Amino acid sequence: MPKITVDGKQIECRDGVPVLQAVLEAGWDVPHYCYHPGLSVVASCRLCLMEMKMPHPQTKEMDWAPKLFPSCQTPVKDGMEVRFASEGVASSQSHVMEYYLVNHPLDCPVCDKAGECYLQDYSEKFGHASSRMVEDKHKNPKKDIGSKTLLYSDRCVVCSRCVRFGDEVAGAGELRVINRGHRAEIDVFPGVPLENELQGNVVDLCPVGALLSKDFLFQQRVWNLRSTPSVDPTTSAGATIWIDHNDDRIFRVRPRFNEKVNEWWISDETRFGWKYVADSKRLNQPLQRDNGAMKPLRWEAAPELLRRLLDEAASADQGVGVACVLSPMLSCEEAWLLSTFVRSRAPQATLVTGYVPVSGPDKTFPKGFKISAEKAPNRRGVESIIKAMGGPNATFEQFVKSAGDGKFKLAYVTGGYPQVWLTADQARAIGKVQTLITHDLFESALDEYATIRLPGASWAEREGSFMNADGLIQPFERALKPLDGVKSDGQFFHELVGRPGLYRGAKTREAMAEKIPAFGDIFVPRPEPEHAH
């Protein structure tokens, strides 16, 4: 590992990274716009310039070279000495910042980026408080460049991150720089809008307020948002995300850096896949069938009722006629709690891997970003739990078939899918089960057969962990309070098992790891350096 000296302090850095990346990782705040570790280096923003010691041409003594070097384009070399804390660097930074603001409209009060904008941050730290510009500003237009994105090119600093992202990561290349000099602006070809499946990332990538998400436009000032670390619930890839929320409403989902899975990006499917959480059609009242009609059931009475029903069904034959469908939308902890509960009353109960939605083939993008075809986050987690629990198990198709054959007296079916997941035929087959308990987000074809219907919570209202398709167990936290009338699945299963106190993902994971050691090994991606963006 090379050691370099920065501002008189020696730091150790990773091999082959640029000086900028090394100093950011060591905690320096060096201003930069065009540099992004996931993209090629262009050294065009001229903000990360540094001074470097080089041999003097005549005396060969090491001395500070008279010109500045872009730290993003200079790889680290053992023994090199650079500095950012110098008059030359500070003056260059302040001049460059002044140039960036020459034509900037300074419309922060109406700009969505305000509060997380690097023009604001760097002006404050490295630039000037006021502008010397008295001439008219050159005003580039605002453009509608795609179904999800707006481009306010008057705010743009032409760092070309979005252009490089489109070329290198998304492989679509819709965005380009047109014209040149102060007239340069980002644009799409007329009639060929920005429509790739990773397009939402350009909004995160934009260091200023030029690229804006139509979905988030004028929705919320960013300083009112709280960010909760979470995991993508839409596919089995297990991309890590931030849920930005306020007042128990999600406003946006952003990628959370993950060196093993999604790096800095997420697909639009993940980014906009949370809408069902706020759907007004969500179930919010536990119901129980009473003489054919569904009547409200109190949450407090549900555990006792379920225990009684399960005991009745399992009393004669150790629960051979009992099935529990563990949806791949459940977290590992929830699936474990529920299966533990069912097996504690019915030791021979069949554990079923829930329906796994699959759509099309996996998609791989030029730099290796993958969109997984499996549209459920925890198939592998549920399968590992069923395997570790031992005893009878079945696939969803087998379960539907045996249910249709009348094999089951009682079944606990968990859903939690944002989309319709059952055909009428499947529902009819499952409907043959005498006592059917459903636990789902939305109304489904099973409702007419259900004995008890419990409303489920969305992933943002729960906590736990998902095991992705590669076997990484990644924890996620609760962002929202569950909808009124809904109890988070984990809390309910916790009460079913009869554990004291409140359900906590991490605590449950510890208890689970004692029984199934594989679940002791969770993966939390390393945080990005504080000043990197």
Next chain:
Amino acid sequence: MSWQAIDRKSAPADEGPGLSDAVKEKIRAFFPRYETKRAVMLPALHVAQEAIGYISVRAMKDIAELLELPPSAVMDVVTFYTHYWTHPRGEKVLMVCRSLSCQLMGADKLQHAIETKLGIKDHETTPDGKFSFMTEECLAACDHAPCLMVNERMHKRVTPEQLDKLLADADSDKLPMPRSDLYDAPHGEKPARGH
């Protein structure tokens, strides 16, 4: 209005003329010369501009298809260089230098004379399609300021009085010298070698 966004999602109603098969063949003839198809961009744009007078939206799409690039990549290059025209151009393009030497020697008077005589402004074309006018940063002949370039031919020390004769001259845009031996003719035609 400043808060209104320009629609870039829909294609323009008129995309202009496209490239004929013969022109496309001319562009393809450049492929063996370069390692990548992308490198044929500049010659391809020249060929297209020669064929239809400017580079239309349709032509950019055609070139993008030929070079296997997104059309935005073609637009990027076209708009970077001021000598590629994105709208119809007159038969003769008058270019006046607006840099220091020419300005001092009266280029602004010359520009004014052209603008009044032809009734057009910078980067515009006369209704009869004969003349277009544009200003240029430097024509690299400061010792003969003010300079006026008509298509490929440079006219030096031009005064507003000479303008009428110059505009009337049918050959005012022809390069008087034959090409040198080093001239690399486009699209494979055999140039007349030597002087």
